[in-house]
Amino acid sequence: MxxxxxxxxxxxxxxxxxxxxxxxxxxxxxxxxxxxxxxxxxxxxxxxxxxxxxxxxxxxxxxxxxxxxxxxxxxxRASPTLSLHQAAMPYLSDIHAVVDHHVQLGVPDGDDVLFVERLSAKNAVINYSRIAGRLPLHASSSGHVLLAFGPQDQRERILRQPMKAYTAHTITDPAKLRDALDLVRRRGYALLPGHIHDDAAGLAVPVFDSLGKAIAALSIIGPNDDRLNAHVPLLLAAARGIRRALNPSATT
Missing domain, CATH: 1.10.10.10 (Winged helix-like DNA-binding domain superfamily/Winged helix DNA-binding domain)
Structure with a gap:
């Protein structure tokens, strides 16, 4: 009982x-x-x-x-992500029209990324995330950008914890994850092929607020065929547009 x-x-x-x-x-x-x-x-x-x-x-x-x-x-009505959602939707729609794959908006919530919006295509690749769904920060492209540009104490804590592997490509070794996050900070985006599903790849960029804090991740989930990298400039431009929409005085 x-x-x-x-x-x-x-x-x-x-x-x-x-x-x-x-x-x-x-x-x-x-x-x-x-x-x-x-x-x-x-x-x-x-x-x-x-x-x-x-x-x-x-x-x-x-x-x-x-x-x-x-x-x-x-x-x-009470959602703290309401203004973010409203600012991001035009950009998500534009990206979706170009790439014809899953386009997602995720926000950090504890040690997870919480997906608050997703646009999908009829024949898009398999995707484990969904609206109001979660994935651990260490495993997904959205999680990697939020970890890389997030608080250092959280990053160090997650690096000390056991990490779940979804596929053979999921990074669960702390040293390898630290190196991957360093690369994300240098590049400004995360590209994870086959980390959640062998047939899918995730590409994500951070969305910053006016103080330079990463408040969200904008991502594309597509086939694991090396073609997502071509959409990095598109995602980066959209992330800057969302930041300006949230903070009209922002200059970047």
Whole structure:
């Protein structure tokens, strides 16, 4: 039986219920929610019912539970990435029209890159990331630029931790990752062939704010065939455009 934490507020339990949902599993049974949130099934069922009554969750035809429109509305309204998203979308659309592959916008969130937007093509290469999905910073091209241009203490901490390998090309050796991040800083972009999937390559550049802080990564995911490198100038120009859109006084 799932363990129920004592002395925990109803709000804290509701947050654990909401945290049970993942990008690749948007609909869950109450029993799955209870297991993931470590709540008794009866407790989870009661909290789900209250969240459904407020529109934060909703039930499907087969009684499965999914995130409700009201929760999406509130989250979108309060999102700290809203202005970034609005500034970036015209550039993502332009890039997508040129490359006809996946184009993504990711932001740092803890030790992950959180993808807040993605435009895809019908016959584009396989891509493990998705909107509201995450990948660890050490593994993806977006993560590499955010690590390379991010806080040094975070970079050193991640270099000391075990790192998951997605393919034989994923860099999990601290010394090799340090060298790769040094190269990213010198080049101004990250190109990772086959690091998440053998058939895909990722190309990413940082998006800076007016103080020179890397607040996002702009990336293309395409076939692992050495052709993505040709799009580096396009991505760099788009990143500069997003920075100017966010900070009209920025000069670079």
């Amino acid at each position: 799932p363990r129920t934490y004592t002395g925990e507020s109803t709000l804290a339990r509701a947050i654990r219920v909401l945290s049970a949902f993942e990008p690749d599993q948007p609909a869950l049974s109450v029993s799955t929610i209870a297991r993931r949130s470590q709540l008794h099934v009866a407790t989870a069922s009661r909290i789900v019912a209250e969240l459904v009554a407020h529109g934060l969750l909703e039930r499907g035809e087969n009684r499965e539970v999914r995130v409700g429109v009201r929760l999406w509305e509130l989250a979108s």
